[in-house]
Amino acid sequence: MPSELGSPGWVDTHCHLDDPAYDDDRDAVVLRAERAGVHRVVVPGVSPASWDRARRCRDRHPRLIRLAFGLHPWALRGLDAAARAQALDALPQALEDGAIAVGECGLDGNLAREGGPSLDEQSVILSAQLDLAQARGLPVILHAVRAHGALLSLLKARGGPVPGVLHSYSGPAELVPDFVRLGLYLSFGGQVTNPKAVKVHKAVGVTPAARLLVESDGPDQPPFPRITQRSEPADVARLAGVMAELRGGAWDDPAAALFGSALIA
Numbered sequence: 001m002p003s004e005l006g007s008p009g010w011v012d013t014h015c016h017l018d019d020p021a022y023d024d025d026r027d028a029v030v031l032r033a034e035r036a037g038v039h040r041v042v043v044p045g046v047s048p049a050s051w052d053r054a055r056r057c058r059d060r061h062p063r064l065i066r067l068a069f070g071l072h073p074w075a076l077r078g079l080d081a082a083a084r085a086q087a088l089d090a091l092p093q094a095l096e097d098g099a100i101a102v103g104e105c106g107l108d109g110n111l112a113r114e115g116g117p118s119l120d121e122q123s124v125i126l127s128a129q130l131d132l133a134q135a136r137g138l139p140v141i142l143h144a145v146r147a148h149g150a151l152l153s154l155l156k157a158r159g160g161p162v163p164g165v166l167h168s169y170s171g172p173a174e175l176v177p178d179f180v181r182l183g184l185y186l187s188f189g190g191q192v193t194n195p196k197a198v199k200v201h202k203a204v205g206v207t208p209a210a211r212l213l214v215e216s217d218g219p220d221q222p223p224f225p226r227i228t229q230r231s232e233p234a235d236v237a238r239l240a241g242v243m244a245e246l247r248g249g250a251w252d253d254p255a256a257a258l259f260g261s262a263l264i265a
Ligand SMILES: [Zn+2]
Pocket: 014, 016, 044, 104, 217
């Protein structure tokens, strides 16, 4: 456990602890996290309803939980144009409640393919959130699925650094240096334990140690072979160990790197 080594503890940089999947035993999940040496859990709200739930989690566990608020691409599907505008209008006020980042926001190619908003539509919503993050001096928590090229183009076109984290990185290893140059951290979850996730393993291997973060992505991405249950913050120590192995041990003090993240105020 990192705390025994004098380190401040693990940070789960991405867990939707507000998700109803934790409704029956959220306190037990938090207790397991604390016992596993987890010091902070970043809970990114994904829609106005989720912001409210996330706030309630934080109020119950203020020491452990840090909040971010954003509009996730999948949340757009349930909102018409007026509701999207209303949510974006409400975001600055939501951030006033101790948010450490803007997000989760991003681009999702699967959503576009399944009849949801196109990548162009998603880009408009994402750009508004990037503008807000920049104006507030906050980092962003980015989601990208089958849209890494589009995301990179959008971020580069902004012409400046984009402090934050690209969570659950699933893009090609070849793009890692570009995202790192923009100022981003790359975070990885339970897929690192999947023996078949070769692309993810390669990306873990080429991400600079100082830009590498770990997350449970709870409740998604349960570590292999536990593929039918939830993931939870207590999993991050094991995930970090696997990541260190994937790097041939070249991640000497992951807990320190995690704690150094711009996300952890
Ligand atoms: Zn998420």
